[in-house]
Amino acid sequence: MSKSLSIIGCGYVGCVTGTCFADMGHEVTLVDIDPSRVYSINEGHSPIYESGLEDLIKENRKRICATTDLRTAVNNTDITFIAVGTPSNVDGSINLTYVFNACKEIGEILREKDSFHVIIVKSTVFPGTTDTQVRQILEEHSGKKAGIDFGLGANPEFLREGNAVQDFLSPDRVVIGADDPRTANVIRDIYAPLNPQIFTTSIRTAEIIKYTSNAFLATKISFANEIGNLCKTLGVDSKDVFDGVGMDSRISPAFFRTGIGFGGSCFPKDVCALLSGARDCGEKLNVLNAVIATNEAQPLRLLGLLKRHLPNLKGKTIGILGLAFKPDTDDIRESRAIPVVSSLCSEGAEVIAYDPAAMDNFRHIFPHITYTSSASSVLEADAVLILTEWKEFEYLDYSGKIVIDGRRIEAARNHATIYEGVCW
Numbered sequence: 001m002s003k004s005l006s007i008i009g010c011g012y013v014g015c016v017t018g019t020c021f022a023d024m025g026h027e028v029t030l031v032d033i034d035p036s037r038v039y040s041i042n043e044g045h046s047p048i049y050e051s052g053l054e055d056l057i058k059e060n061r062k063r064i065c066a067t068t069d070l071r072t073a074v075n076n077t078d079i080t081f082i083a084v085g086t087p088s089n090v091d092g093s094i095n096l097t098y099v100f101n102a103c104k105e106i107g108e109i110l111r112e113k114d115s116f117h118v119i120i121v122k123s124t125v126f127p128g129t130t131d132t133q134v135r136q137i138l139e140e141h142s143g144k145k146a147g148i149d150f151g152l153g154a155n156p157e158f159l160r161e162g163n164a165v166q167d168f169l170s171p172d173r174v175v176i177g178a179d180d181p182r183t184a185n186v187i188r189d190i191y192a193p194l195n196p197q198i199f200t201t202s203i204r205t206a207e208i209i210k211y212t213s214n215a216f217l218a219t220k221i222s223f224a225n226e227i228g229n230l231c232k233t234l235g236v237d238s239k240d241v242f243d244g245v246g247m248d249s250r251i252s253p254a255f256f257r258t259g260i261g262f263g264g265s266c267f268p269k270d271v272c273a274l275l276s277g278a279r280d281c282g283e284k285l286n287v288l289n290a291v292i293a294t295n296e297a298q299p300l301r302l303l304g305l306l307k308r309h310l311p312n313l314k315g316k317t318i319g320i321l322g323l324a325f326k327p328d329t330d331d332i333r334e335s336r337a338i339p340v341v342s343s344l345c346s347e348g349a350e351v352i353a354y355d356p357a358a359m360d361n362f363r364h365i366f367p368h369i370t371y372t373s374s375a376s377s378v379l380e381a382d383a384v385l386i387l388t389e390w391k392e393f394e395y396l397d398y399s400g401k402i403v404i405d406g407r408r409i410e411a412a413r414n415h416a417t418i419y420e421g422v423c424w
């Protein structure tokens with residue numbers, strides 16, 4: 001049955017969630033404090049670069065509206081998802097300011113609302129956040145009781161940027177955290193059109209399932225990269241190794257691609273938040289400390305390989321192919337390109353960069369490097385580093401070039417005159 005939903009936050013998660021819910025037949029109001037995101041959605045455009053999202057917004061325009069007015073959105077709907085950002089503080093701990101601010105506003109609105117409203121935290125938050133601080137803020141500001149006067153739940157999101165729409169509409173599982181059956185049923189009904197595998201549990205457990213999933217995948221990547229580094233030294237191709245290892249059904253081949261490490265808005269931030277939160281609880285997560293250390297060192301190995309061929313980078317032109325943290329997104333948060341470009345600049349290299357989607361975002365951090373509108377002009381540089389595996393990089397002519405590859409582009413591996421792969 002169609003529901004009336006408001007989604008707070010029109011970023012990668014909120015916008016995809018809202019649009020997909022509309023596609024499933026629900027009436028959706030998207031809310032953001034950024035008027036340009038709201039304007040863009042109401043004009044039928046996606047405020048973020050995500051494959052298939054703009055078409056889906058256009059197809060479902062009659063069931064989607066966007067606004068900056070949270071009060072009207074909550075008042076006119078029965079269920080509110082909180083999908084605002086939960087960035088890292090400088091010390092790696094989680095910054096919950098956006099979540100708490102949204103909760104204060106929602107609480108005030110609930111004070112005057114008679115019907116049973118359900119609030120669901122979709123943002124990734126440290127286990128215990130929703131059933132303690134979020135609950136407390138909502139109860140304080142509404143003067144009402146969670147589980148009795150309003151529903152409170154957690155529904156962490158597992159979509160991957162670049163494949164977000166498909167991931168949302170065909171999830172491996174939907175995790176529902178609710179401490180009262182009424183709220184659990186409401187969330188279950190929302191997802192019913194997808195007929196997904198559902199795992200229902202407590203709010204706190206749902207929260208830690210999300211962190212554990214991300215931490216495990218990050219661990220798999222750092223583990224693969226460490227073994228990959230050893231393979232390179234031993235003259236073994238790490239791809240063959242992980243193809244062989246991944247055939248073991250207990251292990252699976254997923255996330256065994258060696259390279260320059262993980263970036264993005266989730267893995268680095270969530271692992272650091274888990275480490276920091278665990279420290280506060282008196283627990284030490286040794287494995288995850290090593291995961292982060294390996295991930296920090298990995299992109300810089302490319303520079304070591306580059307210097308085998310160009311020992312002094314001062315005044316040399318270095319081409320960069322790929323700035324986004326992964327292909328098919330414009331997201332550069334924690335992109336491995338950031339430490340690489342930063343090191344190249346500090347060694348006096350002239351950097352010329354190309355990315356099909358992420359150059360505008362990267363320009364905010366590095367306004368002084370050269371950006372070019374074609375991948376082939378990057379190949380004119382003294383040497384080229386490949387940092388993101390965009391499909392179009394497979395179709396370039398690398399002959400006569402020095403290429404240091406962090407992402408295993410076969411055309412470069414086969415045709416570059418001098419070629420170094422980070423783990424192969």
Ligand code: NAI
Pocket residue numbers: 008009010011012013014031032033034037070083084085086098101102122123124125157158159160161265266
């Ligand atoms: P984002 O930074 O792209 O978007 C957050 C949006 O919330 C922004 O547009 C911001 O203006 C808006 N916002 C902040 N405070 C607001 C308020 N009080 N009222 C209305 N809007 C407000 O963040 P993203 O990437 O969508 O992440 C959201 C949450 O989902 C985070 O907790 C993240 O860890 C989690 N997540 C992200 C995934 C991803 O791939 N990006 C995947 C799974 C979970």
